[in-house]
Amino acid sequence: xxxxxxxxxxxxxxxxxxxxxxxxxxxxxxxxxxxxxxxxxxxxxxxxxxxxxxxxxxxxxxxxxxxxxxxxxxxxxxxxxxxxxxxxxxxxxxxxxxxxxxxxxxxxxxxxxxxxxxxxxxxxxxxxxxxxxxxxxxxxxxxxxxxxxxxxxxxxxxxxxxxxx
Numbered sequence: 001x002x003x004x005x006x007x008x009x010x011x012x013x014x015x016x017x018x019x020x021x022x023x024x025x026x027x028x029x030x031x032x033x034x035x036x037x038x039x040x041x042x043x044x045x046x047x048x049x050x051x052x053x054x055x056x057x058x059x060x061x062x063x064x065x066x067x068x069x070x071x072x073x074x075x076x077x078x079x080x081x082x083x084x085x086x087x088x089x090x091x092x093x094x095x096x097x098x099x100x101x102x103x104x105x106x107x108x109x110x111x112x113x114x115x116x117x118x119x120x121x122x123x124x125x126x127x128x129x130x131x132x133x134x135x136x137x138x139x140x141x142x143x144x145x146x147x148x149x150x151x152x153x154x155x156x157x158x159x160x161x162x163x164x165x
């Protein structure tokens with residue numbers, strides 16, 4: 001049976017595109033495209049989202065925005081950052097909320113990455129912590145808008161073995 005889907009991208013709406021680009025660059029992301037062509041948006045200048053695109057995204061007609069596509073390495077998923085006018089004050093989702101609450105990035109050395117990012121002013125919920133049976137060490141930071149980013153160092157040698165078919 002063929003694979004029906006594959007990873008494409010993850011959208012993160014941001015209040016300040018320039019500030020968010022700088023933050024995600026600190027995490028190792030690079031700009032893949034300085035815009036999102038199918039949305040008709042560029043990173044440099046605010047533009048009106050085309051009517052058909054606004055309709056499919058369920059955003060108000062004549063909404064203006066800016067956007068870019070970032071990548072970590074050369075792989076998927078890509079990260080689409082979009083700056084639209086805020087539709088109302090609300091907090092970002094937290095770990096106990098429903099829905100996608102955080103992005104997870106694998107780290108080879110979460111302690112060193114934590115120290116480096118703290119020195120760059122990145123806000124963390126706390127220092128790296130060993131999870132159950134030290135199967136992973138985890139630290140969670142926030143992007144400029146409060147989106148949670150999990151950094152995880154996995155220790156597969158401590159994980160239970162999957163049963164063989």
